Amino acid sequence: MALYSEKVMDHFKNPRNVGVIENADGVGEVGNAKCGDIMRIYLKIDNGIITDVKFETFGCGSAIASSSMATEMIKGKPVSEALKLSNKAVAEALDGLPAYKMHCSVLAEEAIKSAVKDYYDKNGIAYDPCELSCGETCCPHCNG
Amino acid sequence: METVKMIYADNAATTKMSRRAIEAMLPYMADNFANPSSLHSAGQRAKDALEASRETIADCIGASPKEIYFTSGGSEADNQALLSAAAIGAKKGKKHIISTAFEHHAVIHTLEKLEKQGFEVELLDVHSHGNISAEQVAAAIREDTCLVSIMYANNEIGSVLPIADIGRVCRERGVIFHTDAVQAAGHLKINVAEEKIDMLSLSAHKFHGPKGIGVLYCRRGIPLTNLIEGGAQERGKRAGTENLPAIAGMAAALSDACDNLEKNAAKVSALRDRLIVGLSKIPHSALNGDPVNRLPGNVSFCFEGIEGESLLLLLDEVGIEASSGSACTSGSLDPSHVLLAIGRPHEVAHGSLRLSLSEENTDEDVDVMLREIPRVIEYLRGMSPLWQDKLVGKKEFVL
Missing domain, CATH: 3.90.1150.10 (Aspartate Aminotransferase, domain 1)
Known part of the structure:
Protein backbone atom coordinates (compact mmCIF):
# COMPACT_ATOMS: atom_id res chain seq x y z
CA MET A 1 0.00 0.00 0.00
CA ALA A 2 1.21 3.49 -0.78
CA LEU A 3 1.99 5.90 2.01
CA TYR A 4 -0.76 8.27 0.88
CA SER A 5 -4.10 7.97 -0.92
CA GLU A 6 -4.33 9.10 -4.54
CA LYS A 7 -6.31 12.10 -3.38
CA VAL A 8 -3.57 13.18 -0.96
CA MET A 9 -1.00 12.83 -3.71
CA ASP A 10 -3.18 14.79 -6.12
CA HIS A 11 -3.60 17.69 -3.68
CA PHE A 12 0.08 17.51 -2.76
CA LYS A 13 1.31 17.55 -6.35
CA ASN A 14 -1.30 19.99 -7.64
CA PRO A 15 -2.18 22.07 -4.61
CA ARG A 16 -5.21 24.35 -4.98
CA ASN A 17 -5.20 27.92 -3.69
CA VAL A 18 -1.46 28.29 -3.07
CA GLY A 19 -0.35 31.85 -2.57
CA VAL A 20 -0.93 35.09 -0.73
CA ILE A 21 -3.89 37.48 -0.61
CA GLU A 22 -2.67 41.06 -0.32
CA ASN A 23 -4.74 43.02 2.20
CA ALA A 24 -6.50 39.87 3.33
CA ASP A 25 -9.42 40.27 5.72
CA GLY A 26 -8.05 37.55 7.95
CA VAL A 27 -4.70 35.77 8.22
CA GLY A 28 -4.02 32.80 10.44
CA GLU A 29 -0.82 30.92 11.11
CA VAL A 30 -0.31 27.74 13.13
CA GLY A 31 2.50 25.26 13.77
CA ASN A 32 6.16 26.08 14.19
CA ALA A 33 9.43 25.51 12.42
CA LYS A 34 10.81 23.31 15.19
CA CYS A 35 8.06 20.76 14.62
CA GLY A 36 8.54 20.92 10.87
CA ASP A 37 5.19 22.34 9.84
CA ILE A 38 3.78 25.84 9.53
CA MET A 39 0.49 26.61 7.85
CA ARG A 40 -0.67 30.13 6.96
CA ILE A 41 -4.14 30.84 5.58
CA TYR A 42 -5.40 34.10 4.04
CA LEU A 43 -9.13 34.89 3.78
CA LYS A 44 -11.06 37.43 1.72
CA ILE A 45 -14.48 37.88 3.28
CA ASP A 46 -17.49 39.74 1.83
CA ASN A 47 -20.77 39.91 3.72
CA GLY A 48 -19.86 36.91 5.82
CA ILE A 49 -18.90 34.83 2.78
CA ILE A 50 -15.34 33.57 2.14
CA THR A 51 -14.90 34.83 -1.40
CA ASP A 52 -11.24 33.88 -1.68
CA VAL A 53 -8.75 31.82 0.27
CA LYS A 54 -5.03 31.15 -0.20
CA PHE A 55 -2.45 29.21 1.77
CA GLU A 56 1.28 28.87 2.29
CA THR A 57 2.63 25.73 3.97
CA PHE A 58 6.03 24.56 5.17
CA GLY A 59 5.66 20.88 5.86
CA CYS A 60 5.33 17.33 4.66
CA GLY A 61 3.15 15.97 1.87
CA SER A 62 0.09 15.55 4.03
CA ALA A 63 0.42 19.08 5.47
CA ILE A 64 0.40 20.56 1.97
CA ALA A 65 -2.46 18.29 0.86
CA SER A 66 -4.50 19.09 3.99
CA SER A 67 -4.05 22.83 3.40
CA SER A 68 -5.11 22.48 -0.21
CA MET A 69 -8.18 20.38 0.61
CA ALA A 70 -9.25 22.58 3.52
CA THR A 71 -9.06 25.75 1.45
CA GLU A 72 -11.14 24.11 -1.27
CA MET A 73 -13.75 23.05 1.28
CA ILE A 74 -14.31 26.58 2.64
CA LYS A 75 -14.04 28.65 -0.52
CA GLY A 76 -17.36 30.35 -1.28
CA LYS A 77 -18.82 29.24 2.05
CA PRO A 78 -20.16 31.41 4.87
CA VAL A 79 -17.68 32.02 7.69
CA SER A 80 -20.02 30.24 10.09
CA GLU A 81 -19.77 27.11 7.98
CA ALA A 82 -15.98 27.32 7.68
CA LEU A 83 -15.76 27.33 11.45
CA LYS A 84 -17.55 23.99 11.52
CA LEU A 85 -14.93 22.34 9.32
CA SER A 86 -13.34 19.60 11.40
CA ASN A 87 -9.97 18.00 10.91
CA LYS A 88 -11.77 14.68 10.46
CA ALA A 89 -13.77 16.10 7.56
CA VAL A 90 -10.54 17.26 5.91
CA ALA A 91 -8.90 13.86 6.41
CA GLU A 92 -11.99 12.05 5.11
CA ALA A 93 -12.14 14.27 2.04
CA LEU A 94 -8.56 13.21 1.36
CA ASP A 95 -9.61 9.53 1.61
CA GLY A 96 -7.79 9.25 4.92
CA LEU A 97 -4.37 10.06 6.33
CA PRO A 98 -1.93 7.74 8.10
CA ALA A 99 -2.55 7.87 11.88
CA TYR A 100 0.71 9.70 12.62
CA LYS A 101 -0.16 12.34 10.01
CA MET A 102 -3.58 13.21 11.40
CA HIS A 103 -2.07 16.25 13.11
CA CYS A 104 -1.64 17.79 9.64
CA SER A 105 -5.42 17.88 9.23
CA VAL A 106 -5.66 19.38 12.72
CA LEU A 107 -3.31 22.15 11.62
CA ALA A 108 -5.60 22.92 8.67
CA GLU A 109 -8.64 23.20 10.94
CA GLU A 110 -6.68 25.37 13.37
CA ALA A 111 -5.28 27.61 10.64
CA ILE A 112 -8.78 28.41 9.36
CA LYS A 113 -10.02 29.19 12.86
CA SER A 114 -6.99 31.36 13.48
CA ALA A 115 -7.63 33.31 10.26
CA VAL A 116 -11.30 33.81 11.15
CA LYS A 117 -10.32 34.99 14.63
CA ASP A 118 -7.99 37.52 13.02
CA TYR A 119 -10.90 38.71 10.85
CA TYR A 120 -13.22 39.01 13.88
CA ASP A 121 -10.56 40.88 15.88
CA LYS A 122 -9.79 43.31 13.07
CA ASN A 123 -13.46 44.10 12.59
CA GLY A 124 -14.48 44.20 16.22
CA ILE A 125 -16.88 41.30 15.79
CA ALA A 126 -17.79 39.55 19.04
CA TYR A 127 -17.40 35.78 19.04
CA ASP A 128 -17.65 32.78 21.27
CA PRO A 129 -14.05 31.67 22.00
CA CYS A 130 -15.18 28.05 22.23
CA GLU A 131 -16.15 28.18 18.59
CA LEU A 132 -12.59 29.13 17.69
CA SER A 133 -10.74 26.58 19.77
CA CYS A 134 -10.06 23.23 18.27
CA GLY A 135 -10.97 21.43 21.49
CA GLU A 136 -9.65 18.00 22.24
CA THR A 137 -8.36 17.39 18.72
CA CYS A 138 -5.75 20.13 19.15
CA CYS A 139 -2.33 19.19 17.91
CA PRO A 140 -0.42 18.31 21.08
CA HIS A 141 3.13 18.98 19.91
CA CYS A 142 2.92 22.11 17.78
CA ASN A 143 1.58 24.53 20.34
CA GLY A 144 4.56 24.43 22.66
CA MET B 1 0.84 6.34 -17.68
CA GLU B 2 4.20 7.80 -18.52
CA THR B 3 6.99 5.92 -16.86
CA VAL B 4 10.01 7.86 -15.65
CA LYS B 5 13.44 6.27 -15.63
CA MET B 6 14.31 6.03 -11.96
CA ILE B 7 17.64 7.17 -10.59
CA TYR B 8 18.45 5.16 -7.49
CA ALA B 9 20.34 7.37 -5.03
CA ASP B 10 19.51 5.54 -1.80
CA ASN B 11 22.38 3.05 -1.64
CA ALA B 12 23.01 3.76 2.04
CA ALA B 13 19.55 2.32 2.70
CA THR B 14 20.22 -0.75 0.60
CA THR B 15 21.84 -1.72 -2.68
CA LYS B 16 20.78 -3.69 -5.71
CA MET B 17 22.21 -7.20 -5.60
CA SER B 18 25.00 -7.88 -8.05
CA ARG B 19 24.62 -10.61 -10.68
CA ARG B 20 27.62 -12.32 -9.15
CA ALA B 21 26.02 -12.38 -5.71
CA ILE B 22 22.74 -13.76 -7.07
CA GLU B 23 24.56 -16.45 -9.04
CA ALA B 24 26.63 -17.39 -6.00
CA MET B 25 23.42 -17.97 -4.04
CA LEU B 26 21.49 -20.07 -6.53
CA PRO B 27 23.31 -23.41 -6.12
CA TYR B 28 22.59 -23.44 -2.38
CA MET B 29 18.89 -22.96 -2.97
CA ALA B 30 18.64 -25.59 -5.72
CA ASP B 31 20.84 -28.66 -5.85
CA ASN B 32 23.17 -28.02 -2.93
CA PHE B 33 20.48 -27.35 -0.38
CA ALA B 34 21.86 -29.56 2.38
CA ASN B 35 22.36 -28.50 5.97
CA PRO B 36 26.03 -27.82 6.75
CA SER B 37 25.55 -29.68 10.04
CA SER B 38 24.52 -32.92 8.26
CA LEU B 39 27.06 -35.72 8.17
CA HIS B 40 26.23 -37.01 4.70
CA SER B 41 28.41 -35.90 1.85
CA ALA B 42 25.91 -33.33 0.57
CA GLY B 43 25.94 -31.78 4.04
CA GLN B 44 29.70 -31.80 4.07
CA ARG B 45 29.79 -30.07 0.69
CA ALA B 46 27.54 -27.41 2.17
CA LYS B 47 29.89 -27.17 5.14
CA ASP B 48 32.84 -26.71 2.76
CA ALA B 49 31.00 -23.90 0.99
CA LEU B 50 30.20 -22.28 4.33
CA GLU B 51 33.83 -22.35 5.39
CA ALA B 52 35.03 -21.12 1.99
CA SER B 53 32.69 -18.12 2.36
CA ARG B 54 34.03 -17.51 5.85
CA GLU B 55 37.60 -17.51 4.50
CA THR B 56 36.74 -15.12 1.69
CA ILE B 57 35.15 -12.67 4.11
CA ALA B 58 38.01 -12.98 6.62
CA ASP B 59 40.51 -12.23 3.82
CA CYS B 60 38.57 -9.13 2.78
CA ILE B 61 38.89 -7.54 6.22
CA GLY B 62 42.26 -8.92 7.35
CA ALA B 63 40.80 -11.33 9.91
CA SER B 64 41.23 -15.04 10.53
CA PRO B 65 38.26 -17.26 9.52
CA LYS B 66 37.76 -18.33 13.13
CA GLU B 67 37.05 -14.72 14.02
CA ILE B 68 34.07 -14.47 11.65
CA TYR B 69 30.56 -15.13 13.00
CA PHE B 70 27.58 -15.04 10.66
CA THR B 71 24.58 -13.09 11.93
CA SER B 72 21.24 -11.95 10.53
CA GLY B 73 22.76 -8.57 9.69
CA GLY B 74 24.38 -5.45 11.07
CA SER B 75 21.88 -4.87 13.87
CA GLU B 76 22.32 -8.34 15.35
CA ALA B 77 26.11 -8.01 15.10
CA ASP B 78 25.99 -4.64 16.89
CA ASN B 79 23.75 -6.02 19.62
CA GLN B 80 25.92 -9.08 20.20
CA ALA B 81 29.17 -7.08 20.19
CA LEU B 82 27.95 -4.55 22.73
CA LEU B 83 26.25 -7.03 25.04
CA SER B 84 29.31 -9.32 24.95
CA ALA B 85 31.77 -6.54 25.78
CA ALA B 86 29.45 -5.31 28.53
CA ALA B 87 29.27 -8.81 30.03
CA ILE B 88 33.07 -9.05 30.04
CA GLY B 89 33.29 -5.62 31.67
CA ALA B 90 30.65 -6.39 34.29
CA LYS B 91 32.63 -9.44 35.45
CA LYS B 92 35.58 -7.17 36.20
CA GLY B 93 33.43 -4.44 37.72
CA LYS B 94 34.00 -2.18 34.71
CA LYS B 95 30.79 -0.51 33.63
CA HIS B 96 31.81 2.58 31.65
CA ILE B 97 31.15 2.60 27.88
CA ILE B 98 32.29 5.22 25.36
CA SER B 99 30.44 5.81 22.10
CA THR B 100 29.33 8.75 19.96
CA ALA B 101 26.14 10.76 19.69
CA PHE B 102 25.57 9.79 16.05
CA GLU B 103 25.72 5.99 16.10
CA HIS B 104 23.13 3.85 14.34
CA HIS B 105 20.04 2.98 16.42
CA ALA B 106 21.24 -0.63 16.66
CA VAL B 107 24.07 0.73 18.83
CA ILE B 108 22.21 3.63 20.50
CA HIS B 109 19.27 1.51 21.61
CA THR B 110 21.52 -1.31 22.86
CA LEU B 111 23.48 1.26 24.87
CA GLU B 112 20.23 2.58 26.34
CA LYS B 113 19.38 -0.97 27.39
CA LEU B 114 22.79 -1.30 29.05
CA GLU B 115 22.29 2.02 30.86
CA LYS B 116 19.14 0.58 32.41
CA GLN B 117 21.28 -2.32 33.61
CA GLY B 118 23.60 0.05 35.43
CA PHE B 119 26.24 0.83 32.81
CA GLU B 120 27.42 4.40 32.41
CA VAL B 121 27.39 5.44 28.75
CA GLU B 122 29.39 8.45 27.61
CA LEU B 123 28.57 9.74 24.13
CA LEU B 124 31.36 11.79 22.58
CA ASP B 125 30.45 15.08 20.93
CA VAL B 126 30.74 14.79 17.15
CA HIS B 127 31.09 18.55 16.60
CA SER B 128 29.69 20.54 13.70
CA HIS B 129 31.81 18.77 11.09
CA GLY B 130 30.45 15.40 12.19
CA ASN B 131 33.60 13.69 13.35
CA ILE B 132 35.59 12.85 16.45
CA SER B 133 39.29 12.55 17.20
CA ALA B 134 41.30 9.76 18.80
CA GLU B 135 42.35 12.34 21.43
CA GLN B 136 38.71 12.68 22.50
CA VAL B 137 38.57 8.91 22.96
CA ALA B 138 41.87 8.86 24.86
CA ALA B 139 40.65 11.61 27.17
CA ALA B 140 37.40 9.78 27.87
CA ILE B 141 38.88 6.36 28.70
CA ARG B 142 38.84 5.60 32.43
CA GLU B 143 40.01 2.73 34.63
CA ASP B 144 36.51 1.28 34.50
CA THR B 145 35.95 1.65 30.75
CA CYS B 146 34.99 -1.74 29.31
CA LEU B 147 34.10 -0.79 25.74
CA VAL B 148 34.60 1.83 23.07
CA SER B 149 32.03 1.51 20.25
CA ILE B 150 32.50 3.99 17.42
CA MET B 151 31.15 3.66 13.92
CA TYR B 152 33.54 3.39 10.97
CA ALA B 153 31.47 5.75 8.84
CA ASN B 154 28.19 7.51 9.46
CA ASN B 155 25.16 6.32 7.53
CA GLU B 156 23.43 9.68 7.24
CA ILE B 157 26.14 12.27 6.81
CA GLY B 158 28.95 10.12 5.43
CA SER B 159 31.77 11.11 7.81
CA VAL B 160 34.58 8.55 7.96
CA LEU B 161 36.07 8.31 11.44
CA PRO B 162 39.77 7.93 12.35
CA ILE B 163 39.37 4.24 13.17
CA ALA B 164 43.06 3.22 13.07
CA ASP B 165 43.96 6.02 15.52
CA ILE B 166 41.08 5.11 17.83
CA GLY B 167 42.05 1.43 17.59
CA ARG B 168 45.61 2.23 18.64
CA VAL B 169 44.44 4.25 21.65
CA CYS B 170 42.06 1.50 22.77
CA ARG B 171 44.66 -1.27 22.38
CA GLU B 172 47.24 0.73 24.36
CA ARG B 173 44.73 1.24 27.14
CA GLY B 174 43.45 -2.34 27.03
CA VAL B 175 39.85 -1.44 26.20
CA ILE B 176 37.73 -3.49 23.78
CA PHE B 177 37.07 -1.52 20.59
CA HIS B 178 33.99 -2.27 18.51
CA THR B 179 33.17 -0.52 15.24
CA ASP B 180 29.92 -0.57 13.32
CA ALA B 181 31.31 -0.79 9.79
CA VAL B 182 27.99 -1.36 8.06
CA GLN B 183 28.41 1.67 5.77
CA ALA B 184 32.15 1.17 5.28
CA ALA B 185 32.54 -2.52 4.43
CA GLY B 186 33.02 -3.00 0.72
CA HIS B 187 33.49 0.75 0.22
CA LEU B 188 36.59 1.54 2.28
CA LYS B 189 39.72 -0.54 2.81
CA ILE B 190 39.38 -2.29 6.16
CA ASN B 191 42.03 -4.31 7.94
CA VAL B 192 41.01 -5.28 11.46
CA ALA B 193 44.52 -6.37 12.44
CA GLU B 194 46.27 -3.21 11.26
CA GLU B 195 43.55 -0.94 12.62
CA LYS B 196 43.49 -2.80 15.95
CA ILE B 197 39.76 -3.43 15.83
CA ASP B 198 38.48 -5.99 18.35
CA MET B 199 34.92 -6.29 17.07
CA LEU B 200 33.34 -5.19 13.82
CA SER B 201 29.82 -5.40 12.38
CA LEU B 202 28.97 -5.53 8.70
CA SER B 203 25.89 -6.15 6.61
CA ALA B 204 25.79 -7.72 3.13
CA HIS B 205 23.00 -5.67 1.57
CA LYS B 206 25.03 -2.48 1.79
CA PHE B 207 27.54 -3.79 -0.76
CA HIS B 208 25.28 -5.46 -3.34
CA GLY B 209 24.81 -8.65 -1.33
CA PRO B 210 21.56 -10.14 -0.01
CA LYS B 211 19.49 -8.77 2.88
CA GLY B 212 19.21 -10.54 6.22
CA ILE B 213 22.84 -11.59 6.50
CA GLY B 214 25.83 -10.00 8.14
CA VAL B 215 28.98 -10.64 10.09
CA LEU B 216 30.29 -10.04 13.53
CA TYR B 217 34.08 -10.14 13.52
CA CYS B 218 35.34 -10.84 17.02
CA ARG B 219 39.05 -11.00 17.74
CA ARG B 220 40.31 -14.32 19.04
CA GLY B 221 40.22 -14.54 22.83
CA ILE B 222 37.26 -12.23 23.34
CA PRO B 223 34.32 -14.35 24.56
CA LEU B 224 30.95 -13.68 22.95
CA THR B 225 27.64 -13.74 24.77
CA ASN B 226 24.93 -15.62 22.88
CA LEU B 227 21.83 -13.77 21.80
CA ILE B 228 20.25 -16.89 20.32
CA GLU B 229 20.52 -20.25 22.07
CA GLY B 230 20.21 -23.55 20.26
CA GLY B 231 22.53 -25.68 18.18
CA ALA B 232 26.29 -25.48 17.99
CA GLN B 233 26.50 -23.42 14.79
CA GLU B 234 29.07 -20.61 14.61
CA ARG B 235 31.28 -22.27 17.20
CA GLY B 236 28.39 -22.32 19.64
CA LYS B 237 28.01 -18.55 19.58
CA ARG B 238 25.07 -18.10 17.22
CA ALA B 239 22.54 -20.90 16.98
CA GLY B 240 20.35 -21.62 13.98
CA THR B 241 20.91 -23.40 10.68
CA GLU B 242 23.22 -21.22 8.61
CA ASN B 243 21.62 -19.25 5.77
CA LEU B 244 24.08 -20.67 3.28
CA PRO B 245 22.64 -19.07 0.12
CA ALA B 246 22.86 -15.63 1.74
CA ILE B 247 26.30 -16.34 3.18
CA ALA B 248 27.62 -17.41 -0.24
CA GLY B 249 26.02 -14.33 -1.81
CA MET B 250 27.59 -12.08 0.81
CA ALA B 251 31.04 -13.60 0.28
CA ALA B 252 30.79 -13.11 -3.48
CA ALA B 253 29.56 -9.54 -3.09
CA LEU B 254 32.24 -8.57 -0.57
CA SER B 255 35.04 -10.12 -2.56
CA ASP B 256 33.78 -8.31 -5.66
CA ALA B 257 33.57 -5.03 -3.76
CA CYS B 258 37.06 -5.42 -2.31
CA ASP B 259 38.58 -6.36 -5.68
Missing part, protein backbone atom coordinates in the same frame (compact mmCIF):
# COMPACT_ATOMS: atom_id res chain seq x y z
CA ASN B 260 37.11 -3.24 -7.27
CA LEU B 261 37.27 -0.97 -4.26
CA GLU B 262 39.66 1.66 -5.57
CA LYS B 263 38.14 1.80 -9.03
CA ASN B 264 34.60 2.13 -7.63
CA ALA B 265 35.60 4.68 -5.01
CA ALA B 266 37.27 6.87 -7.64
CA LYS B 267 34.22 6.77 -9.88
CA VAL B 268 31.64 7.27 -7.15
CA SER B 269 33.51 10.03 -5.34
CA ALA B 270 33.83 11.98 -8.60
CA LEU B 271 30.02 11.84 -8.97
CA ARG B 272 29.65 12.77 -5.30
CA ASP B 273 31.89 15.79 -5.66
CA ARG B 274 29.99 17.06 -8.69
CA LEU B 275 26.77 16.83 -6.70
CA ILE B 276 28.27 18.57 -3.68
CA VAL B 277 29.61 21.44 -5.79
CA GLY B 278 26.33 21.77 -7.68
CA LEU B 279 23.99 21.60 -4.68
CA SER B 280 26.18 24.01 -2.69
CA LYS B 281 25.08 26.68 -5.17
CA ILE B 282 21.55 26.54 -3.78
CA PRO B 283 21.22 29.57 -1.47
CA HIS B 284 20.94 28.85 2.25
CA SER B 285 22.01 25.23 1.97
CA ALA B 286 24.77 23.38 3.80
CA LEU B 287 26.66 20.14 3.38
CA ASN B 288 26.34 17.82 6.38
CA GLY B 289 29.26 15.77 7.61
CA ASP B 290 33.00 15.81 7.18
CA PRO B 291 33.86 17.48 3.87
CA VAL B 292 37.22 15.69 3.60
CA ASN B 293 36.96 12.32 5.34
CA ARG B 294 33.82 11.19 3.62
CA LEU B 295 32.25 8.02 2.22
CA PRO B 296 32.68 7.92 -1.57
CA GLY B 297 28.94 7.80 -2.22
CA ASN B 298 27.48 10.11 0.43
CA VAL B 299 25.92 13.50 -0.30
CA SER B 300 23.98 14.99 2.61
CA PHE B 301 22.54 18.50 2.66
CA CYS B 302 20.21 20.68 4.68
CA PHE B 303 18.09 23.19 2.78
CA GLU B 304 16.52 25.99 4.71
CA GLY B 305 12.79 26.72 4.54
CA ILE B 306 11.57 23.35 3.27
CA GLU B 307 10.61 20.00 4.73
CA GLY B 308 12.31 16.78 3.69
CA GLU B 309 9.34 14.50 3.11
CA SER B 310 7.69 16.79 0.56
CA LEU B 311 11.08 17.13 -1.14
CA LEU B 312 11.45 13.32 -1.36
CA LEU B 313 7.92 12.83 -2.71
CA LEU B 314 8.42 15.41 -5.44
CA LEU B 315 11.85 14.02 -6.34
CA ASP B 316 10.27 10.57 -6.60
CA GLU B 317 7.79 12.03 -9.09
CA VAL B 318 10.65 13.13 -11.34
CA GLY B 319 12.49 9.83 -10.98
CA ILE B 320 14.95 10.44 -8.15
CA GLU B 321 14.93 8.00 -5.23
CA ALA B 322 16.59 9.55 -2.19
CA SER B 323 16.12 9.81 1.57
CA SER B 324 15.89 12.39 4.34
CA GLY B 325 16.42 12.72 8.07
CA SER B 326 13.21 14.70 8.44
CA ALA B 327 10.85 13.77 11.28
CA CYS B 328 8.06 13.07 8.81
CA THR B 329 10.08 10.34 7.15
CA SER B 330 10.92 8.65 10.42
CA GLY B 331 7.38 8.51 11.76
CA SER B 332 8.49 10.34 14.91
CA LEU B 333 8.20 14.00 15.83
CA ASP B 334 11.92 14.66 15.96
CA PRO B 335 14.29 14.88 13.03
CA SER B 336 17.34 12.65 12.78
CA HIS B 337 19.48 12.37 15.93
CA VAL B 338 22.55 12.53 13.67
CA LEU B 339 21.66 15.98 12.31
CA LEU B 340 20.82 17.21 15.80
CA ALA B 341 24.15 15.79 17.04
CA ILE B 342 26.11 17.93 14.56
CA GLY B 343 24.23 20.96 15.85
CA ARG B 344 21.67 21.51 13.12
CA PRO B 345 18.61 23.22 14.63
CA HIS B 346 15.34 21.28 14.34
CA GLU B 347 13.90 23.53 11.64
CA VAL B 348 16.92 22.97 9.39
CA ALA B 349 17.22 19.27 10.19
CA HIS B 350 13.65 18.84 8.88
CA GLY B 351 14.89 20.01 5.48
CA SER B 352 17.57 17.40 4.90
CA LEU B 353 18.32 15.32 1.84
CA ARG B 354 20.64 12.32 1.53
CA LEU B 355 21.75 11.07 -1.86
CA SER B 356 23.81 7.90 -1.60
CA LEU B 357 25.44 6.75 -4.80
CA SER B 358 26.88 3.51 -6.10
CA GLU B 359 29.10 2.67 -9.04
CA GLU B 360 25.92 2.07 -11.06
CA ASN B 361 25.14 5.78 -11.02
CA THR B 362 26.30 7.86 -13.99
CA ASP B 363 27.24 11.39 -14.92
CA GLU B 364 23.83 11.66 -16.60
CA ASP B 365 22.19 10.82 -13.27
CA VAL B 366 24.11 13.67 -11.69
CA ASP B 367 23.00 16.00 -14.51
CA VAL B 368 19.36 15.11 -13.85
CA MET B 369 19.73 15.53 -10.08
CA LEU B 370 21.45 18.89 -10.46
CA ARG B 371 18.64 20.03 -12.73
CA GLU B 372 15.69 18.72 -10.70
CA ILE B 373 16.72 19.20 -7.07
CA PRO B 374 17.19 22.99 -7.23
CA ARG B 375 13.92 23.30 -9.18
CA VAL B 376 11.93 21.30 -6.61
CA ILE B 377 13.49 23.21 -3.72
CA GLU B 378 12.62 26.52 -5.33
CA TYR B 379 9.04 25.35 -5.84
CA LEU B 380 8.66 24.25 -2.21
CA ARG B 381 10.27 27.43 -0.91
CA GLY B 382 7.79 29.35 -3.03
CA MET B 383 4.90 28.01 -0.96
CA SER B 384 6.72 28.02 2.40
CA PRO B 385 5.64 30.73 4.86
CA LEU B 386 8.89 30.10 6.75
CA TRP B 387 10.95 30.86 3.66
CA GLN B 388 8.84 33.94 2.84
CA ASP B 389 9.36 35.31 6.35
CA LYS B 390 13.10 34.87 6.00
CA LEU B 391 13.14 36.58 2.61
CA VAL B 392 11.43 39.69 3.99
CA GLY B 393 13.58 39.69 7.11
CA LYS B 394 10.85 38.73 9.60
CA LYS B 395 12.88 35.67 10.55
CA GLU B 396 16.61 35.12 10.38
CA PHE B 397 18.35 32.71 8.07
CA VAL B 398 20.11 29.90 9.89
CA LEU B 399 22.31 28.63 7.07
